Every structure is written in structure tokens, then in C-alpha cells.
Amino acid sequence: MVGAGITGMLAIRSAAGSNKAESTQAIRQGQQTFARYCASCHSIHSAASLTGPGFKGYFSNHQPKPSDIIVRAVIAKGKGKMPAFGNLNKTQTDEVIAYLKTL
Numbered sequence: 228m229v230g231a232g233i234t235g236m237l238a239i240r241s242a243a244g245s246n247k248a249e250s251t252q253a254i255r256q257g258q259q260t261f262a263r264y265c266a267s268c269h270s271i272h273s274a275a276s277l278t279g280p281g282f283k284g285y286f287s288n289h290q291p292k293p294s295d296i297i298v299r300a301v302i303a304k305g306k307g308k309m310p311a312f313g314n315l316n317k318t319q320t321d322e323v324i325a326y327l328k329t330l
Contacts, residue, residue: 257326260319271330286328295324
């Protein structure tokens with residue numbers, strides 16, 4: 228029984244490490260997608276607006292806190308001057324959101 232417990236704990240640690248690696252990869256992909264589609268209008272270095280709002284601290288400082296669902300909808304459908312980016316699939320959009328949360 229003790230051996231099974233240790234094996235189970237190792238499996239949990241391995242899965243947690245895998246999730247962290249997947250998360251890091253998602254953030255990297257999100258950064259690349261952001262650079263390609265978003266950076267010309269949105270700053271990552273400040274909260275100041277270019278054409279669109281800056282994203283430094285957007286998820287941590289913005290009130291009310293933006294929900295992933297709303298941000299995903301704005302990316303897909305556009306809002307105000309921002310065009311729709313419906314060409315991005317759900318994974319790409321989730322990766323961009325994961326990246327924005329690191330700013």
C-alpha cells in the first residue's frame with residue numbers, strides 16, 4: 228500500500244509539472260499571437276492607450292476585473308474601433324488571455 232501511495236504522489240507531481248509546462252507554452256504562444264495581431268494597437272508596457280487600451284496591469288488593476296468570457300467575446304467580435312479577430316481559434320484566444328494576465 229505504501230508503494231502505491233508514493234507512486235500516486237509522483238503521478239500527481241508529474242501532472243502538476245506538465246500543467247506548468249503547458250501553461251508556460253500557452254503564454255509563449257499567446258505572446259506571439261499578441262505580437263502578430265494586437266501589438267500595433269495595444270501597449271504591453273503601460274496602461275496608456277495607443278489606438279486601443281494598454282494592457283500592462285489590465286487583469287490585475289482594472290475595475291471591475293475583466294472576465295475571460297468578456298475578453299474572449301471582444302477579441303472574437305470586436306468593440307468600438309477594434310475589429311473582430313474571429314480568425315483566431317479558441318486555443319489562440321485563450322493563449323492571448325493567458326499572456327495578458329502576466330502583464
